[in-house]
Structure formats: structure tokens, C-alpha cells
Amino acid sequence: MDLSFFMDLVKEYGYISMFIFNWLLLFGMPIPNEVAAAFSGVLTEISYFKPILAFISAYLGLITSNTFAYFIGRFFGQKLLDRLSRTKLKKPIANFSNFLEKHGEIAISFSFFLPGIRWAMPYVVGANKYPFARYVVYAYTAGFVWMLVYFNLGRTFPYAYKSILEHLQGFLILLSVLIIAVLLGRYFYMARKISK
Numbered sequence: 001m002d003l004s005f006f007m008d009l010v011k012e013y014g015y016i017s018m019f020i021f022n023w024l025l026l027f028g029m030p031i032p033n034e035v036a037a038a039f040s041g042v043l044t045e046i047s048y049f050k051p052i053l054a055f056i057s058a059y060l061g062l063i064t065s066n067t068f069a070y071f072i073g074r075f076f077g078q079k080l081l082d083r084l085s086r087t088k089l090k091k092p093i094a095n096f097s098n099f100l101e102k103h104g105e106i107a108i109s110f111s112f113f114l115p116g117i118r119w120a121m122p123y124v125v126g127a128n129k130y131p132f133a134r135y136v137v138y139a140y141t142a143g144f145v146w147m148l149v150y151f152n153l154g155r156t157f158p159y160a161y162k163s164i165l166e167h168l169q170g171f172l173i174l175l176s177v178l179i180i181a182v183l184l185g186r187y188f189y190m191a192r193k194i195s196k
Contacts, residue, residue, distance in 0.1 A: 077127025
């Protein structure tokens with residue numbers, strides 16, 4: 001993964017570019033979130049950037065994009081949920097809404113640490129009209145911890161962070177698939193139990 005383009009942006013725009021890296025991930029920028037967060041940490045080690053300002057810039061980019069995704073889900077996701085509720089997916093959607101109502105805090109917080117789920121969760125939570133104030137408490141706290149982990153990974157291993165992230169990414173994707181499989185298995189087991 002060539003980050004020379006980002007290095008040029010950083011030279012020209014400084015801390016604002018760290019905000020932009022983490023904000024543009026919402027629109028499908030072709031680098032993983034972990035790389036953007038760690039790269040901001042790397043820059044504090046290999047150049048003149050101050051760690052606290054770099055962290056704040058990167059974190060604000062992350063939570064701004066996350067909040068934007070929440071409101072996209074809130075304003076446009078309900079129509080999609082209404083359409084899907086008229087299909088065979090009515091029951092799973094209702095079950096997920098109930099799950100979100102009961103365990104939303106854990107789901108929102110934990111989703112930050114799972115690739116793919118981290119990207120989708122704000123849309124889903126917004127579409128389900130989850131209260132924004134509660135969302136902010138759990139998403140921003142989890143986002144802070146997540147950013148702190150990857151930012152410091154970049155600072156601690158500025159020349160080896162790519163290799164570490166590649167191994168970690170594979171593990172996290174496997175963990176995400178496993179969690180989804182367990183949740184689906186539990187859902188089908190409960191549905192079968194209820195139908196009996």
C-alpha cells in the first residue's frame with residue numbers, strides 16, 4: 001500500500017490532512033481505517049507533528065464521519081427498513097431492533113473493533129432511530145479507545161506498523177465472521193425454538 005500520496009498531502013496541509021484521512025474513510029477511501037489511524041501516529045515519529053494535535057485531528061475525523069453516517073442512516077435508512085419489513089425479512093429486522101434496544105451500548109462499542117461492522121453500524125443504528133445522545137456516549141468513547149490503540153501502534157512501530165496491521169487485520173476479519181456466524185446461529189436456534 002503506497003502512502004506517498006498521503007505524505008504529500010501531509011506536507012501541504014498538516015494536521016487537517018489527518019482529519020481528512022479519517023473522515024474520508026466514510027466514502028470508501030481505499031485504505032483500511034486502521035492504516036489511517038496508525039499513519040497519523042507514524043507521522044508524529046518521523047516528522048515534526050505533535051502527538052496530541054495529531055491524535056485530536058485524527059480522532060475528530062473519525063467521529064465526524066461516524067456521526068455523518070449515523071445521520072445518513074437516520075434520515076434515509078428508515079425507508080429501506082420499511083421496504084424490507086414488507087418482505088420475509090420483517091421478523092429479523094424486528095429482532096435486530098429489539099436487540100439494539102436491549103444491547104445497543106455493547107453492540108455500538110464493540111463494533112469499532114471489528115472491520116466491516118465498524119463501517120455499517122452507524123448507518124444501522126441511525127436507521128433504527130437509536131437515540132443520538134446515547135449513541136454519542138458509546139460510539140465516541142469506543143472510537144477514542146480504538147484511535148488510541150492504532151495511533152500508538154503507529155507511534156511505537158513507525159517502520160513495522162504495516163506488517164503488524166496486516167496480521168491484525170486478518171485476525172479481526174476472522175473474528176468478525178465468527179461473531180456474525182454465532183449471532184446468526186443463535187437467531188436461527190431461537191426462531192426454531194419459538195416456532196416449536
